[in-house]
Amino acid sequence: MEEFVTLAQIDQAVEAIRSRTAREPRIGMILGSGLGDLANLVENPDIIPYKDIPHWSVSTVEGHVGQLVIGELAGQVVMVLQGRVHYYEGYTMGQTTFPVRVMQRLGVEMLFVTNAAGAINPEFEPGDIMLITDNITLLPMSGPNPLRGPNLEEFGERFPDMSRAYDCDLAQLFRDIAREKNAAYREGVYICLAGPSFETPADLRFLQTIGCDAVGMSTVPEVIVAHHGGTRVLGVSGISNKANLDGSTITTHEEVLQAGQEIVPKLKTIFLEILRRI
Ligand code: HPA
Numbered sequence: 461m462e463e464f465v466t467l468a469q470i471d472q473a474v475e476a477i478r479s480r481t482a483r484e485p486r487i488g489m490i491l492g493s494g495l496g497d498l499a500n501l502v503e504n505p506d507i508i509p510y511k512d513i514p515h516w517s518v519s520t521v522e523g524h525v526g527q528l529v530i531g532e533l534a535g536q537v538v539m540v541l542q543g544r545v546h547y548y549e550g551y552t553m554g555q556t557t558f559p560v561r562v563m564q565r566l567g568v569e570m571l572f573v574t575n576a577a578g579a580i581n582p583e584f585e586p587g588d589i590m591l592i593t594d595n596i597t598l599l600p601m602s603g604p605n606p607l608r609g610p611n612l613e614e615f616g617e618r619f620p621d622m623s624r625a626y627d628c629d630l631a632q633l634f635r636d637i638a639r640e641k642n643a644a645y646r647e648g649v650y651i652c653l654a655g656p657s658f659e660t661p662a663d664l665r666f667l668q669t670i671g672c673d674a675v676g677m678s679t680v681p682e683v684i685v686a687h688h689g690g691t692r693v694l695g696v697s698g699i700s701n702k703a704n705l706d707g708s709t710i711t712t713h714e715e716v717l718q719a720g721q722e723i724v725p726k727l728k729t730i731f732l733e734i735l736r737r738i
Pocket of ligand 1: 702703716
């Protein structure tokens with residue numbers, strides 16, 4: 461694929477999906493590392509492997525199944541990405557965020573985006589869920605922004621405002637439902653780094669100083685593209701590990717996947733109720 465995605469490529473993917481499903485999804489969901497099991501809740505699913513969709517990249521990472529699941533969930537038509545691709549796999553930012561553009565052309569209005577993240581905030585524990593209230597755009601700020609290149613005017617403007625990238629009403633609904641259900645949750649700022657190496661203790665102390673609560677290797681590019689195209693975003697991190705600020709522990713992909721088993725039921729309870737109410 462060229463460095464920059466074109467509308468023609470997006471629409472080829474849209475056509476391929478339309479030829480495999482008659483459904484018109486209103487909600488998109490991206491399920492991060494270890495969180496893919498949420499897709500199993502979708503009723504009467506039309507399942508489309510990513511490899512069958514033109515220009516759609518396939519994840520090389522364990523814990524990312526690599527298929528699109530379109531069907532009903534809590535009364536809504538949803539389009540669930542069971543696995544995503546990351547910048548560290550060698551994909552361009554355009555490839556990484558391509559699925560969001562496809563969702564937008566399919567008519568998706570809201571995106572629920574999830575990830576596995578390391579806790580920088582010392583109060584957070586593995587298994588916690590964190591409502592993302594904002595993010596630090598470090599990686600795109602320094603060059604690889606998914607909107608770099610010709611602006612796709614069909615989606616949005618050249619210089620999009622990012623002050624409300626995470627939709628306030630969806631975030632409030634998340635809080636209200638979590639409280640009603642006595643479900644514990646955290647709130648905080650997420651930062652996306654390039655990866656794939658985890659951070660050094662000095663990196664983590666730096667990230668803490670600049671105001672990050674959780675760190676991962678995804679989500680921010682997708683949120684930029686979603687917001688550019690007017691898609692309302694709800695972002696949630698599943699805390700998979702405590703980040704290693706003092707160098708006393710090590711971080712592994714295995715623990716990231718394992719924590720997902722504790723996080724999926726928590727996300728399920730809240731997401732299903734949000735879907736019922738929107
Ligand atoms: N650092 C970066 N990315 C991650 C981590 C982490 O500690 N845990 C899960 N994704």
